[in-house]
Amino acid sequence: MADKKKTESKPTVESACDESRRGFLKTGTAAGAAAAVGLGAPSLSLARSANAAGRDTIKLGLIGGGGRGRGASIQAMNTASGNNVELHAIADVFEKNADIAIDACSTEHDGKVKVTDDTKFIGLDAYKRVLDSDVDMVILATPPGFRPLHFEKAIDAGKHVFMEKPVGVDAPGIRRVLAAGEKAREKKLMVQVGLQRRHEPIYKDTIKQLQDGIIGDLLVSRVYWNNNGVWNRPRDPRDNELEYQLRNWYYFNWLCGDHIVEQHIHNLDVINWLMEDYPVKAQGQGGRLVRTGRKNGEIFDHHAVEYTYGNGHKMFSFCRHMPKCWSAVTEFVHGSNGWAHLSEGKIYDKDDKLIFEAEYDPKKKHDGWQQEHHDLFAAIEAGQYVNEAEYGAKSTFTAIFGRLATYSGKEISWDKCLAEGPSLANVDELTSFDMPAPCVPKPDGSYEVPVPGAGASTVLGYGNAKKKAKG
Numbered sequence: 001m002a003d004k005k006k007t008e009s010k011p012t013v014e015s016a017c018d019e020s021r022r023g024f025l026k027t028g029t030a031a032g033a034a035a036a037v038g039l040g041a042p043s044l045s046l047a048r049s050a051n052a053a054g055r056d057t058i059k060l061g062l063i064g065g066g067g068r069g070r071g072a073s074i075q076a077m078n079t080a081s082g083n084n085v086e087l088h089a090i091a092d093v094f095e096k097n098a099d100i101a102i103d104a105c106s107t108e109h110d111g112k113v114k115v116t117d118d119t120k121f122i123g124l125d126a127y128k129r130v131l132d133s134d135v136d137m138v139i140l141a142t143p144p145g146f147r148p149l150h151f152e153k154a155i156d157a158g159k160h161v162f163m164e165k166p167v168g169v170d171a172p173g174i175r176r177v178l179a180a181g182e183k184a185r186e187k188k189l190m191v192q193v194g195l196q197r198r199h200e201p202i203y204k205d206t207i208k209q210l211q212d213g214i215i216g217d218l219l220v221s222r223v224y225w226n227n228n229g230v231w232n233r234p235r236d237p238r239d240n241e242l243e244y245q246l247r248n249w250y251y252f253n254w255l256c257g258d259h260i261v262e263q264h265i266h267n268l269d270v271i272n273w274l275m276e277d278y279p280v281k282a283q284g285q286g287g288r289l290v291r292t293g294r295k296n297g298e299i300f301d302h303h304a305v306e307y308t309y310g311n312g313h314k315m316f317s318f319c320r321h322m323p324k325c326w327s328a329v330t331e332f333v334h335g336s337n338g339w340a341h342l343s344e345g346k347i348y349d350k351d352d353k354l355i356f357e358a359e360y361d362p363k364k365k366h367d368g369w370q371q372e373h374h375d376l377f378a379a380i381e382a383g384q385y386v387n388e389a390e391y392g393a394k395s396t397f398t399a400i401f402g403r404l405a406t407y408s409g410k411e412i413s414w415d416k417c418l419a420e421g422p423s424l425a426n427v428d429e430l431t432s433f434d435m436p437a438p439c440v441p442k443p444d445g446s447y448e449v450p451v452p453g454a455g456a457s458t459v460l461g462y463g464n465a466k467k468k469a470k471g
Contacts, residue, residue, distance in 0.1 A: 061135035065101030069141030081377040091126035143249035148173035169257035171421025181389025193392030196368025215335030223267035229321035251297025254425035269395035279307035286406035409452030
């Protein structure tokens with residue numbers, strides 16, 4: 001009898017954890033609505049129902065059904081937390097993308113995909129329908145030019161967010177993400193950004209060693225994203241210009257930001273993480289040598305940037321899309337007493353003797369895409385708040401900053417570019433395929449490509465007001 005009373009009066013570890021998780025989830029979807037009408041703490045749980053096993057069900061909405069959106073949705077549903085994660089709604093500008101995403105997710109997770117004809121939304125404003133639905137969390141995986149708009153509206157709607165990198169393509173977009181990130185913090189809405197290296201043990205352990213001083217002062221870093229390039233989709237004669245650019249979004253800056261932003265951001269983010277800081281100035285060079293046709297839009301095929309941090313550290317950044325050339329996607333750092341190969345998790349002294357090697361499961365060496373979702377849903381289960389919006393935005397801007405340096409050919413400052421950098425497009429106003437594309441082709445069908453030096457004022461957005469005033 002005494003044992004029974006003891007059991008009843010003291011909760012088990014499992015039930016205590018469950019209460020912590022449920023309590024944390026109460027700050028979820030209802031946060032925006034509660035704040036809007038002046039209520040106190042929200043009273044509804046993020047997880048709106050429970051399955052037969054007693055697990056909370058988190059309803060996902062996917063905005064952007066392309067390859068990364070499909071992958072992120074599958075990885076979210078892979079998580080083995082105390083929650084049952086299901087896909088309940090999807091939005092894409094093209095119905096084919098949405099259907100492929102539904103099929104792919106259903107193949108991997110039969111029974112967890114609850115999307116119906118009533119929760120499959122198509123069009124440029126389809127994201128609004130997902131945000132109006134009863135999903136608890138959204139995955140934002142459209143071309144990154146739409147990310148600031150979608151993130152801001154998701155937070156306004158009280159949704160938790162996983163958003164792919166990069167989180168914008170220009171300075172106004174980054175300022176918008178930073179503001180929405182602060183609003184998410186006020187509402188206790190979870191925000192995770194797909195900079196997956198921050199979730200990989202090999203990077204985490206190596207960076208800790210370097211930050212603890214294993215090779216002394218960190219003087220110089222080198223980062224690379226050099227490979228053959230990516231897909232290109234032929235123009236469908238049935239598509240107008242806006243549809244064509246949306247299908248080939250990688251080659252248009254208002255959608256992609258150039259490959260220094262879309263891909264090289266990962267390497268730049270690693271050094272920002274290592275330095276616990278962001279560059280204060282940059283200068284660089286770039287251009288088009290191989291990808292020069294109409295199908296290659298307006299982006300460069302190579303960039304080389306020298307970034308300078310406030311403490312004098314130099315980061316030398318190289319990204320190139322050229323077949324049959326040296327390929328490398330990795331990061332190195334050099335200190336006063338040695339150097340490190342970060343993506344390999346190896347650190348050497350100044351005599352090139354190996355002094356540290358990170359331990360990891362070879363099968364999961366760089367499986368950060370899955371690990372970031374394990375971490376996110378584990379945090380939800382434990383009632384731990386996560387908000388990666390600020391470093392996601394600032395690492396994205398590091399890449400944008402580099403693009404502005406290569407396009408202009410000037411040495412530029414972080415503060416000025418972030419405060420005054422130009423907008424590439426007003427995507428809020430794009431509601432129909434009948435509207436003109438923000439990037440207009442020339443009469444011969446090609447696109448304007450920045451010329452370093454020649455158009456510095458226009459590229460950076462400086463001097464335009466003065467020019468108008470003088471005119």
